[in-house]
Amino acid sequence: MKKRLIPLLAACLLLTGCSSLPTAREMGDMALMRTMGIDTVPDGVRVTGSTGPRARGLEAEGEPSLVLTAERPSLSGACLAMQGQSDSFVFFGYVDQLLIGEELASEGVSPVLDYFAQDVELGLGAQLWLVRGTTAQEAVSSGGDEGIDQRLETLQHDGKMGIASISRTAGETYVDLMELGSAFVPALSPAGNETGVLLESGYGIIKDGALAGFLDGEAAKGLELLAGGGAADILDIELADNKVSAKITSAHTQSAFEFQGDTLSALKLTCEVEVRVTEYQRRLSDEERNALQGELERRERERLGLALERLRAWRADCAGLGVGAAMAHPAKWQTLQADWPDWFAKVPVEIRVRVTIQE
Amino acid sequence: MSKQSEANAPHPRREPRLPGPLSLVRLEEVFDGCVDFAKREVYLHGDRERKATVCYIDGQARSERLNDYVLRPLAQDPMLATAPEGQLFDLLEKGALYAHGAKRVSELDPVVFALIDGSCALFLEGRDDCLLFPVATEEKRSVGEPENEPALKGARDSFVESLRTNTSLVRRRLRAPELRIKERVVGRQTLTPVDVLWIDGIADPDTVALLEERLDQIDIDGVEAAGNLEEYLVDAARSPFPLMPYTQRPDRFCQGLLEGRVGLLADGISLGWVLPGTIDQFFKTGQDRAYHWLVASALSVIRWLCALVTLLVPGLYIALVTFHPEAIPPKLALSIVAAKQEVPFSTIFEVLIMLLAFEVVQEAGLRLPGPIGTTVSILGGLVVGNAAVDAHIVSPAVLIAVAIAGVAGYTMPSQDFGNALRLWRFLLAILASLGGLTGLALGCAALIYHLAGLESFGVPYLAPFTTGTRVPRGHPSLFRLPLPAMKWRDGAVNTRNRRNQR
Numbered sequence: 001m002k003k004r005l006i007p008l009l010a011a012c013l014l015l016t017g018c019s020s021l022p023t024a025r026e027m028g029d030m031a032l033m034r035t036m037g038i039d040t041v042p043d044g045v046r047v048t049g050s051t052g053p054r055a056r057g058l059e060a061e062g063e064p065s066l067v068l069t070a071e072r073p074s075l076s077g078a079c080l081a082m083q084g085q086s087d088s089f090v091f092f093g094y095v096d097q098l099l100i101g102e103e104l105a106s107e108g109v110s111p112v113l114d115y116f117a118q119d120v121e122l123g124l125g126a127q128l129w130l131v132r133g134t135t136a137q138e139a140v141s142s143g144g145d146e147g148i149d150q151r152l153e154t155l156q157h158d159g160k161m162g163i164a165s166i167s168r169t170a171g172e173t174y175v176d177l178m179e180l181g182s183a184f185v186p187a188l189s190p191a192g193n194e195t196g197v198l199l200e201s202g203y204g205i206i207k208d209g210a211l212a213g214f215l216d217g218e219a220a221k222g223l224e225l226l227a228g229g230g231a232a233d234i235l236d237i238e239l240a241d242n243k244v245s246a247k248i249t250s251a252h253t254q255s256a257f258e259f260q261g262d263t264l265s266a267l268k269l270t271c272e273v274e275v276r277v278t279e280y281q282r283r284l285s286d287e288e289r290n291a292l293q294g295e296l297e298r299r300e301r302e303r304l305g306l307a308l309e310r311l312r313a314w315r316a317d318c319a320g321l322g323v324g325a326a327m328a329h330p331a332k333w334q335t336l337q338a339d340w341p342d343w344f345a346k347v348p349v350e351i352r353v354r355v356t357i358q359e
Numbered sequence: 360m361s362k363q364s365e366a367n368a369p370h371p372r373r374e375p376r377l378p379g380p381l382s383l384v385r386l387e388e389v390f391d392g393c394v395d396f397a398k399r400e401v402y403l404h405g406d407r408e409r410k411a412t413v414c415y416i417d418g419q420a421r422s423e424r425l426n427d428y429v430l431r432p433l434a435q436d437p438m439l440a441t442a443p444e445g446q447l448f449d450l451l452e453k454g455a456l457y458a459h460g461a462k463r464v465s466e467l468d469p470v471v472f473a474l475i476d477g478s479c480a481l482f483l484e485g486r487d488d489c490l491l492f493p494v495a496t497e498e499k500r501s502v503g504e505p506e507n508e509p510a511l512k513g514a515r516d517s518f519v520e521s522l523r524t525n526t527s528l529v530r531r532r533l534r535a536p537e538l539r540i541k542e543r544v545v546g547r548q549t550l551t552p553v554d555v556l557w558i559d560g561i562a563d564p565d566t567v568a569l570l571e572e573r574l575d576q577i578d579i580d581g582v583e584a585a586g587n588l589e590e591y592l593v594d595a596a597r598s599p600f601p602l603m604p605y606t607q608r609p610d611r612f613c614q615g616l617l618e619g620r621v622g623l624l625a626d627g628i629s630l631g632w633v634l635p636g637t638i639d640q641f642f643k644t645g646q647d648r649a650y651h652w653l654v655a656s657a658l659s660v661i662r663w664l665c666a667l668v669t670l671l672v673p674g675l676y677i678a679l680v681t682f683h684p685e686a687i688p689p690k691l692a693l694s695i696v697a698a699k700q701e702v703p704f705s706t707i708f709e710v711l712i713m714l715l716a717f718e719v720v721q722e723a724g725l726r727l728p729g730p731i732g733t734t735v736s737i738l739g740g741l742v743v744g745n746a747a748v749d750a751h752i753v754s755p756a757v758l759i760a761v762a763i764a765g766v767a768g769y770t771m772p773s774q775d776f777g778n779a780l781r782l783w784r785f786l787l788a789i790l791a792s793l794g795g796l797t798g799l800a801l802g803c804a805a806l807i808y809h810l811a812g813l814e815s816f817g818v819p820y821l822a823p824f825t826t827g828t829r830v831p832r833g834h835p836s837l838f839r840l841p842l843p844a845m846k847w848r849d850g851a852v853n854t855r856n857r858r859n860q861r
Contacts, residue, residue: 022683094692
């Protein structure tokens with residue numbers, strides 16, 4: 001029996017996929033990178049990493065965040081160069097926030113996502129942000145001694161709760177690019193004051209791996225309605241003699257195809273929006289309620305229209321409207337799928353918004 | 360044969376030990392030089408022509424019984440002076456003396472052992488036999504509370520060192536005449552009576568036969584500790600895990616007999632074994648059937664989880680902190696980094712040293728008298744631990760991991776099982792130090808392999824989980840079902856009657 005055990009254990013070792021045992025490394029010597037920013041430079045890429053606030057010992061004062069920057073022709077070269085800049089072992093396993101500069105995004109984000117997917121320490125679980133109006137290096141450095149990881153974490157959590165931009169991980173973006181050919185990524189830009197705080201700045205649309213453009217304001221809200229994500233928004237409506245504030249609590253858009261014969265004749269969108277009246281001068285009458293409902297439906301239809309107009313211009317169905325509608329027509333979708341971006345750009349779109357008002 | 364090799368050779372075992380006919384002279388030769396051997400000559404009712412000699416071992420025989428039941432009638436009963444000499448011995452045997460038993464013996468061997476057991480031997484001049492009267496002292500510890508298995512809700516009696524008291528405690532609970540008690544004598548020098556108990560018709564007769572056979576094969580000097588039986592009855596040398604569950608509580612012992620297991624009691628050892636032992640037996644407590652089934656089930660699950668915690672936490676800590684930091688949540692990682700920065704030792708060294716220190720403090724606490732032991736534990740655990748953290752000798756995370764593992768180990772109802780887990784905890788920590796999670800996983804696989812290879816009296820140690828479909832199962836081992844639903848005895852034990860209620 002013992003003779004059988006040895007080959008069995010050897011087989012177990014092989015099944016682990018490890019050619020050798022892992023290397024031990026003390027955590028006390030590690031600088032844990034939390035945020036990484038990547039820009040393009042003439043000779044390659046510039047990688048900026050930030051640790052966030054650190055503590056030296058149990059009772060000592062907090063140390064400022066460690067920010068390292070390296071420029072190299074490749075991402076791996078830049079990361080390796082950062083190792084040499086620190087007296088600690090730079091560990092990239094905790095990178096939770098990935099910022100990509102606008103210029104690099106215009107050239108293409110696929111190499112960055114590929115690198116994150118293949119690296120042992122990094123992964124596709126990091127939150128992805130596009131930086132507008134400045135470089136990723138500036139954005140990473142803007143947090144000063146405190147770093148920006150807490151600010152980005154807050155934005156991420158707010159996005160999940162529906163009170164900020166929809167947050168996207170690198171993995172979600174990567175999957176969307178492969179399956180839909182396009183993806184949307186929340187964008188950040190610095191506040192125009194001395195604080196340098198990063199603020200939400202719409203969404204960047206990645207088409208075929210490169211930045212196609214940004215959606216701002218009402219168009220960005222329209223994208224949120226299409227994606228069914230964070231849609232929390234306050235709409236102030238002036239009725240005849242009543243001023244009402246309504247909060248959008250949830251939104252969900254369903255898409256459907258309409259065919260004439262075998263030809264796609266229309267893309268129908270049905271957006272269900274739930275709204276709660278938060279403020280009013282006096283209790284709403286039935287007429288006012290109907291008027292409010294109509295006004296809200298008009299506003300949301302406008303938003304959807306704005307977003308769709310831009311997306312169709314870029315031929316980027318990053319909200320997955322085609323895939324969603326295809327569930328009911330799998331056979332016809334097979335013929336449409338290859339040319340769907342073209343169909344998406346030209347097919348007539350019918351938008352229907354249904355608002356439910358809750359007291 | 361040289362003197363040295365003669366000393367190293369096993370001495371032959373003789374049966375009978377003292378062969379030959381009985382005589383007072385030979386008896387005195389046997390106990391020559393024994394200060395506690397006593398001999399008393401008595402004239403029967405003052406008749407100088409009729410003399411009896413009473414022999415006994417001082418301290419083994421109870422003096423009041425000897426005086427009142429033997430010596431007083433001999434000295435004062437006029438019938439003994441007038442009865443014909445030919446009938447005198449019959450009269451003494453049949454009731455002239457007040458002892459509850461009398462036995463006529465003509466061999467030396469049984470007389471010697473009867474005297475050691477507390478009887479007295481009565482010799483009459485001119486006869487080559489004697490009468491044995493049981494007048495043994497019954498000095499023993501009274502039945503107290505089980506210190507190792509305290510009862511919050513249930514019986515509070517505990518086994519004592521007296522074997523006959525223990526069997527009576529069992530017999531009082533199991534009044535069924537099917538309760539069988541067989542005795543074997545183990546130990547060449549101690550001659551310790553060891554009793555095998557089972558319920559006829561329920562217990563597996565093969566297990567009983569196997570136990571008796573193994574008891575017969577034990578040829579040792581004496582039974583002074585529980586290990587003297589355990590290590591001879593089961594193949595304990597190859598595993599630190601206990602294969603013979605034991606209890607101090609008669610109620611739990613009887614429950615084991617009712618489940619179809621075979622009991623074992625030894626004179627001088629205040630506990631009883633219940634065989635065969637499977638792993639789930641070491642996670643059960645005497646209170647499991649006393650509490651509500653939901654509470655008992657929750658506590659049972661906690662105990663199983665604690666076994667995993669005490670076994671894995673130090674190794675897991677080493678593996679994660681040293682080899683796989685990416686698996687630690689970021690905020691916890693940051694605090695570990697902060698706490699570790701000023702500690703001069705490696706994490707592996709820290710954990711192993713702290714595990715060792717934990718064992719040292721525990722051992723010191725056990726070896727000292729109660730109040731001092733508590734002080735040592737507090738001093739060692741709290742003061743030194745706190746000072747070590749303040750002085751940056753160890754990081755608090757290591758201290759917490761080792762303390763959690765240690766405290767979780769104390770939830771094991773069986774001290775022996777907890778000790779085995781402590782040993783394996785070290786082994787897994789060392790394997791984790793060598794290969795991270797890979798080493799830890801291999802260590803766990805080795806542990807399961809080891810446990811799967813153990814047997815207790817023909818029953819697999821992991822029987823509750825591994826009996827498969829051929830052997831009928833009893834009831835879940837992790838949970839305690841409501842008692843009306845627990846209608847079956849455990850199938851792996853191979854009881855003759857599986858159903859325990861209507």
